[in-house]
Amino acid sequence: MTAFWIVATLLIAGTLLLLLRPLVRRHTRAASVSRKATNIAVYRDQLRELEQDYAAGTVNREGYEETRREIERRLLEDVRDADETPHSGAAGRNAAVVIGAAVPVIAFALYFAVGSFESLLPGRPGAGAEQASHSISEEQIRELTGRLAARLEQEPDNIEGWVMLGRSYAALGEFDKAARAYGTAVARAGNDAALLADYADALAMAQGRSLQGEPEKIVQRALAIDPQNVKALALAGTAAFDRKDYAIAVKYWERILEVAPENSEFAQSVRSSIAEAQHLAQQAGATPAAGTGAKKPAEPASTSAAKAVSGVVQVAPALASRVSPGDTVFVYARAVEGPRMPLAIVRAQAKDLPLKFTLDDRSAMTEAMKLSAQERVVVGARISKGGNATPQPGDLEGVSGPVVVGASGVTVVIDAETK
Structure with a gap:
């Protein structure tokens, strides 16, 4: 369930951006909603970068937690300040405050945007986040997801909204819906390697955690656009590993090590998967990929x-x-x-x-x-x-x-x- 809680602020970001906007009208939009939406987007990007740094090993757990709490505190202060802005219509202001009240109980999860790279290796998905105190129910999250879905029916060209919806459904375990949401985003966004990798992952989960077939084709499409996309490389390696093509899996994962910090936990996880693929290749009598997988002469x-x-x-x-x-x-x-x-x-x-x-x-x-x-x-x-x-x-x-x-x-x- 950790992945479920990590998704919370993607929902709040989506609902605040997409639901608050029609509630606070006319002259209050520039003063309140605009500021709130801008701040949420900024803080979401900051937390996305923080999660990337933590996954890459450039930030330790203590620094990660401290920085995350500070970003959440600033977000709460800004949202509350925006909600207290005068001169708004009573109905619009009250509705905005009701929706905005969800922020304190789920702000801890803003860093979902990237997720744990370790979950992309064989046996995925995993939940890399630490346990947190959960003060919002799954029913409430589902309600917010439903509101976001309803809003997107009115704004079908909102690509960011479809991406948020896909991530939300994935965290709720509704992978068929997640795949459809990502597919809608892909149809509108065109050649976006990161989005294609997310789409492939959701499709794989929807078909029983298998990347074979259409998901793998989408992964290859992502790599054609961005050969260094880490998630696509991880998924491509996993697809090869699952069909016992261990040498190919090693080649994909070794490309990840070219961009991953050498001593990071993420790099260690990748090396672990490479070592296992090499070991299985040797057991099967195949020659591992060149590089770290070069086969050595047999010892007595x-x-x-x-x-x-x-x-x-x-x-x-x-x-x-x-x-x-x-x-x-x-x-x-x-x-x-x-x-x-x-x-x-x-x-x-x-x-x-x-x-x-x-x-x-x-x-x-x-x-x-x-x-x-x-x-x-x-x-x-x-x-x-x-x-x-x-x-x-x-x-x-x-x-x-x-x-x-x-x-x-x-x-x-x-x-x-x-x-």
Whole structure:
């Protein structure tokens, strides 16, 4: 449900821009609605940029939260000031105040516009936002969405409104409606790569989380317009991954790394997906893509085993009922001391539990950090509903104690929830 709450201010931005406008009339438009609509648009852009910076790793969580709260505070002050502007008709002013009153309870979610890039990798969608206190009901959000949809019947050429409606329906889980809204926006906007990527994502969700067919064609259309569009690259890689064309998936995702900050969480998530695609390609006997995926000469079996850790992942009986067959399982090894970034990671599905695993340098995330360079490691396993490589609240996890590299028969029990 986190994604649902992230959408709230797209709704409020849309409804304030599209619904307040006809309520405050004549001479008050220039003084109140114009100022309010302008400020909301400005603050929405600021929060979109903030979310991009956070996703890219240039802003940490503390700085992100502090800046977001400050932007929300300024938005609330400006909206309240605008609502207090005199000389407006009583009916128009009162109606505007009623609609504007929704701002305090959903301003926290203004940063929806970009969303979590990690959700675009295999197993998407995920919800990258932190949990928040929810003081507005889903029914109220649905009502606002309905008002926005009704307004667009009167303003069918309002492209921004259709985009907002598409995002709103997507967050509510109504992907058929989201796809139709995005399709309407695409028909009017023409060649907009970002919009096409959003449209493809909604279509994929509407057809059972599959990018095959029309969604993938739309993704390729987006890349023809903007070859560096990150969302389109992520979706294209996911489409290739889903059809087991791992080398092609690696090529798309490596293009993302050309523009992503090297040490950001986002880049780490992309590398994790690349490593998994390379590992699966090697298991299938294919040669991974060039670059970070170049295949190395095979080592003698005895040498390879001495540099690996193998074992089995199990789920504690108390948590078994919370696991679905389609959930994603990440198994990783990290150093006992030092950076917590995984040295090696593999990906599987919960339907395969109890899961036998082998971690070695073939599943390394980077050339600079390898399992074979360690004497001891900690092995962990995590079950993700959304398929995010980055841990999220609500994931299920378990870790071993320190084990010697070369150990076999390691047992990892998933027995805790990520907080």
